[in-house]
Amino acid sequence: RGIRVASCAVESLEKEKTSYATKVTRNANFAKLQAGYLFPEIGRRRAAHIAKYPDAKVISLGIGDTTEPIPSVIAEGMKAKAQALSTLEGYSGYGAEQGEGSLRAALQKFYLKLHPDTGVKASEVFVSDGAKCDIARLQMMFGADVTIAVQDPSYPAYVDSSVMMGQTGGYEADSQQYNKIHYMKCTPENDFFPDLASAPRTDIIFFCSPNNPTGATATKKQLEELVAFAKKNGSIIVYDAAYSIYISDDSPKTIYEIPGAREVAIEISSFSKFAGFTGVRLGWTVVPEELLYADGFPVIKDFNRVMTTSFNGASNIAQAGGLACLSDDGWKAMEELVAFYKKNVEIIVEAVTSVGLTTYGGKNAPYVWVHFPGQSSWDVFAKILEEAHIVTTPGSGFGPGGEGFVRISAFGHRENIVEAAERLKKLFG
Numbered sequence: 329r330g331i332r333v334a335s336c337a338v339e340s341l342e343k344e345k346t347s348y349a350t351k352v353t354r355n356a357n358f359a360k361l362q363a364g365y366l367f368p369e370i371g372r373r374r375a376a377h378i379a380k381y382p383d384a385k386v387i388s389l390g391i392g393d394t395t396e397p398i399p400s401v402i403a404e405g406m407k408a409k410a411q412a413l414s415t416l417e418g419y420s421g422y423g424a425e426q427g428e429g430s431l432r433a434a435l436q437k438f439y440l441k442l443h444p445d446t447g448v449k450a451s452e453v454f455v456s457d458g459a460k461c462d463i464a465r466l467q468m469m470f471g472a473d474v475t476i477a478v479q480d481p482s483y484p485a486y487v488d489s490s491v492m493m494g495q496t497g498g499y500e501a502d503s504q505q506y507n508k509i510h511y512m513k514c515t516p517e518n519d520f521f522p523d524l525a526s527a528p529r530t531d532i533i534f535f536c537s538p539n540n541p542t543g544a545t546a547t548k549k550q551l552e553e554l555v556a557f558a559k560k561n562g563s564i565i566v567y568d569a570a571y572s573i574y575i576s577d578d579s580p581k582t583i584y585e586i587p588g589a590r591e592v593a594i595e596i597s598s599f600s601k602f603a604g605f606t607g608v609r610l611g612w613t614v615v616p617e618e619l620l621y622a623d624g625f626p627v628i629k630d631f632n633r634v635m636t637t638s639f640n641g642a643s644n645i646a647q648a649g650g651l652a653c654l655s656d657d658g659w660k661a662m663e664e665l666v667a668f669y670k671k672n673v674e675i676i677v678e679a680v681t682s683v684g685l686t687t688y689g690g691k692n693a694p695y696v697w698v699h700f701p702g703q704s705s706w707d708v709f710a711k712i713l714e715e716a717h718i719v720t721t722p723g724s725g726f727g728p729g730g731e732g733f734v735r736i737s738a739f740g741h742r743e744n745i746v747e748a749a750e751r752l753k754k755l756f757g
């Protein structure tokens with residue numbers, strides 16, 4: 329019903345639409361964008377499917393949005409802060425745009441715990457309202473005249489924000505690529521790690537490990553190669569560690585484990601998939617003091633300028649939640665949450681491999697990358713939705729390298745994951 333009401337509301341707006349237009353010229357970069365951002369499009373298809381089958385029990389394993397409640401030890405931290413705001417002595421207004429000192433210090437300790445040589449200082453940690461938001465702010469800082477490289481496939485925010493910033497040329501329909509972006513192919517053939525020897529120089533290299541959507545996790549040796557590649561080319565790595573907590577083998581959990589990384593790498597991360605903070609909104613970006621532009625100017629100074637000018641700090645309640653996450657009890661609770669989702673991954677992998685499908689990733693990430701060689705990923709997405717009432721994400725939504733794959737998210741209540749596994753076995757069995 330909600331959906332029908334919404335659609336007729338939109339229709340009536342369409343009818344009343346005036347022919348008046350302003351004289352403002354549209355930002356030409358937005359005209360280069362192909363289709364809408366991936367995940368709202370998945371949402372639209374889900375809504376249309378529900379409207380078509382109102383009695384079907386649709387299971388959503390599309391957008392990687394956490395489903396389990398925030399552990400109470402963490403929620404308590406936010407509750408106490410919210411309560412304190414109602415008192416004279418506990419009230420606080422605008423905080424430091426870089427984040428509260430206590431949380432920045434806790435994140436410095438977090439890095440030390442990950443690896444003794446990371447060398448991250450509290451003053452290099454910028455607390456934010458999420459990693460996606462920081463990608464946009466980093467792009468604002470880099471400006472239009474940089475070239476970027478991305479893993480292909482990868483999280484769509486890197487490419488789409490680059491197009492919006494005017495860093496790219498037009499879209500090439502045959503290659504499904506934007507001009508000026510270098511797409512570093514990540515396929516089963518190269519074990520999802522790009523061939524850097526043949527890669528051209530770009531100013532910025534977006535690198536996500538564990539990778540969304542493939543789940544591939546770079547080894548220490550591969551990251552040493554990546555850092556050496558960036559150093560040789562004088563490039564800046566934007567290293568996305570949003571899923572680092574899912575790593576259960578000896579793969580690095582931060583780029584700063586790699587010697588020399590502080591001179592070439594920015595790291596972004598987030599509490600979203602650590603603690604179910606996708607709605608609370610809390611992330612962070614590390615910009616090392618040693619990271620310098622070609623003219624020797626420290627990048628951290630410009631990022632600080634972006635944060636102080638375009639951001640008024642993460643919510644004080646969310647930051648209290650972040651502190652609770654990083655407490656001993658909070659950390660234990662996060663690890664339990666992550667273990668729950670990793671069990672979901674196992675259930676999905678077991679089901680799809682039992683009917684002969686090939687999967688990748690899933691070991692260090694909450695996503696399963698399922699191969700449908702020679703098939704259009706949107707067609708497979710549509711088949712799974714239509715016949716099993718399961719929402720997934722078509723691989724081509726993450727770049728041309730994702731064609732022929734589908735991403736299944738493990739973020740789901742256990743009973744839904746078990747149900748979805750049964751349906752997938754039936755569908756492909």
Ligand SMILES: Cc1ncc(COP(=O)(O)O)c(/C=N/[C@@H](CCC(=O)O)C(=O)O)c1O
Pocket residue numbers: 367390391392393457458459460461483485536540568570597598599600606610611
């Ligand atoms: C590699 C990577 N980096 C950052 C984010 C978003 O982090 P937050 O903005 O902190 O929630 C994500 C979130 N991805 C989800 C949500 C979609 C979205 O954020 O657009 C997904 O791929 O389904 C991500 O995969």
